[in-house]
Amino acid sequence: MAAATERVRDHRRKRHRVGSTEEFPPGEVRVRKVGRRDVCVVRTEDGFSAFRDQCPHQGAALSAGELTGTMLGSGPGEFCYGLEGRVIRCPWHRWEFSVEDGRSIGNVTSKRVVTYEVEVEGSDVYVFAR
């Protein structure tokens, strides 16, 4: 049943060109209109990620927050920094989310940021969304 649902979703998604690769310098968030939504596009070490410009907590524009790394899980009293450029921190309440899968960093909430599949063809960047 889940697979059928997924197929329906896939079928209804469209490919939207959001710019050329040089418009997305590493470490910066660019907002593009995809349909009626504002979508953030970022370039990480591994490629491109796209996510909705809306925090699932109280709706803040994530593009006004910080694209950053974060403190990883560690032993008490120890600090270990990582995930540089892969974390978006909400400007309102500092909740952090992975730009890649939208999950909360540290599981402080079960809410997720909506993410979108990205494809690069030549120098063109595409986002898949309904």
Add this chain to the structure above:
Amino acid sequence: MSSPVETEVGTAVGVIDCDFHPYIRSIEPLLERMPDAWARRLRGANMDLPTLDLEVLATDPEAADVATDPARAAADWLDRHDLAAALLVAPQALATVGWLDHGMCSEYVRAFNDLLLDEWAAVDPRFRLAAAVSPHDPEAAAEEIRRIGGRDEVTAVALPLIDVNLGHRHYHAIYEAALEHGLPVVVHPSRAEGVALGAPTLGGGVQKTPAERLALLPQVAAANLASIVFDGVLERHRELVVMFSGFGFEWIPAALWRFAKEWQALRIDVPWVERSPGEQVGAQIRVAVSGRAPGARHDEVATLAEMIPPGVLTYGSNRPESLEAPDATIASYFSPATAEAVGHRNGVRVIGAAPKDAQG
């Protein structure tokens, strides 16, 4: 009169009292149990036993007898209310908080523990000891836990609070020793809070009266709970149980709401906190519930209790500071379904298997 509580399957089990206070009337039995040199030093300091000025002990001879005579306590408290067990938390043994001679603190609590084992736990197996330790010398405290922590009668560690919150590495040795014997750590006001050098301070500024200090005691518990949650003590030691007795419980929902909010926003400051504060507290914290607050409506208090994770609240009489019967306390706060957890199940971790349970 008896106070069994109903389990989910309808069988009555005895209430577990996780906060019963035995007192001693004279310092002599302690001196007899101390090394001669330390006994001479203590006698030479002309010390009197602390907290014997407790009003109820001075004005209610019957309550004083129950607090100081184990046979009377067994008959008039355990038997009379059909209690399964009572954890002995001796306020006089917690009085080391303001003492400056830390060697004396360790000798004093050691003698006190021996006295309670000899004169209370030996009288009735329903008496379980929260072994007192000195908060000033963690290594000595750990040594004391290892000395007697393996005895069946010892089911908890009683740790009075100082001005170093419980999350600090100062206490690691104590937690590790407690865990070696599977003992929960019980913290209880020592009456030094806000007045003695080295005792926990209360918020805002210096309080002028005992009324102010006692009214604000929950601040001390909240501060220490925040400390062990955010400093990662409960993450480091997932088997550790810490019980707060004598601080009330009304502060917990508000504290947990704030803890959750700040953890969500400031997780990067405490990346080792992997479980939400509420999850940690629900699994590893106990809070003793004693007599009713005057003026609090039953339904309001019951609603408040329902806001607290289900494993947390545990009955602790706080006798003789409170003389309310277990029936009255438990029935006034909880629904029959919850009463079994509070009156018995949640306390099992604190006193070990009750004699009646062990007999099957």
